[in-house]
Amino acid sequence: MSQTSVLYIGESASVLNKRQKEFNQLSEKIEQLDRLIPELQAACEQMISRIPTDLNPLIREYQTYRAEIVLLMDRTYSGDLFRKAYQTKLAYLITESALDLISNHGFEELKPVFNKYSEVDIETILAQERAVDSQKITDPAFLLEDEAGKEPDLNRPFHELPVEDQQRIREEQRNERVRQQIAKGKERKDMQKITKSVRNVYMDLVKAFHPDREKDETEKLRKTEIMQRVTQAYQENNMLQLLKLQIEFERIDQDHLENLTKNQLNYYNKILRQQVEDLETEKEKIQKEISAICGLPYQHANSLTTVIVKFNTNVNEMKTEIKNIKNLLKHWKVPSQLKAYLKTYQIPNQPFEEDDEQ
Structure with a gap:
């Protein structure tokens, strides 16, 4: 939202009453939310745009x-270097990791490896997963076109397509989702978010100042100018500016807001409370989008800096994980070190076996 004009009841000789204090508190809260929401939206869009370049390659x-x-x-x-107990653990680790890599990361080349150690064929497992997820699919990979505009063969199941086609389709699907998220963010930013409270105030002003209902030409020109200001504030979803205009046209200037009557304050406070509620809902929605992207608890997504720091932390943590797994791979190429790990590893939900190896 654009510029807002502070509405504030200043202290006069007497202490502000409860309604006046609430008016000030609500106005300040709206000012804060009007600044924070665009900032959080910018943070969300920045993260989305960085995922394909900064995070996905690391993953x-x-x-x-x-x-x-x-x-x-x-x-x-296959080298038969370890006794049966260790081989059982190896087989478990192979199938668990291979299934995740095949199912979620597109490593189709691991299918033969998985089948060596699993009693159930990988295609049967994947078919079961597809059946479970079928109701959740809204953007099937095989419906996406490739760069040349050629569609995959829709008569063939996805898992029967060549590995190259499957990998290409998954990559296109990821890129398409990123493009859709960016477009959605821009659309939300550009779209006027007219809340119910803003619309109510706007309609009150339209009823009072619409120039088409005025016969006097001088007054008609004045009301035309007023409606231009009202329309701009409405299009910007700017509650405070609308209220300022309403108060101004009721001949109550900024220096005499303390003269608002009890009924006027009750009315304005009701409108302001509704606007705060609407803006809080909008803020929470963006915060939850941010949380889904970077894992930051949505309540903590309270500034662009905090959000981007968390995203950068995720990137750096992934770099650290890569360094660690490279070292692990290097160590486990030495059979004795892999064996030392297997000795302490316990398959989940199975009793721990004492190592009786001499």
Whole structure:
């Protein structure tokens, strides 16, 4: 929202009463929200625009190292270097990691590895997952066109497409979602968010000052100018400016707001409370979008700086995770170090086996 004009009842000789204090508090709150909401929206759009360049490549690199570890464990298992108890743990780790990498990150090349250690074929598992998720799919990957405008064969199930097509389609799907989020953010920013409280005040002013209802030409010109100011404030969803205009046209200037009657204050406070509620709802919606993107608790998303710092922290943490998994891969290439890990590892929901190896 654009500029707002502060409405504030100054202290006169007497102390402000309860209604006057509430008027001031509500006006200040609206001013704060009018500044904060565009700031949070800008933070959200900035994060969305950075995901494809700053975060997604790191995630892909990290998952690639996970895939290398799966292949390393497969070679170790096939080398028959460890006794059965350790091989059981290896098989469990291979299937768990491979399933996640295949299902969620597109590492189709791990399907044969998964099938070596699983009693259930990977295609059966993926089919079950698709059946569960079928009601949630709103943007199927196979409906997206490639850069040349050629659509995938809709008569073939997605999992039967060539690996290259599947990877390309998933990448297009991710990019399309990012484009849609950016477009949605811009649309929300450009769209006039006319709240119910603003509309009520606007309609009151229209009834009082619409020039078409005026026969006197001089008064008609005056009301035309008034309606231009009213319309601009309405289009900007600027409650405080609308109220300022309403008060101004009631011949109550800024220096004499304390002279508002009890009924006037009750009316204005009711309108201001509704506007605060509307703006708080809008703010919370943006905060929850931010939380979904960067993991920051939405209540803590209270400034552009805080949000971007959290996103940058996520990026740096991913870089650290990449460094750690690279070192892990290097260490586990030495069988004795992988064996030392397996010795202490316990498969979930299974009793711990004592190591009786001499």
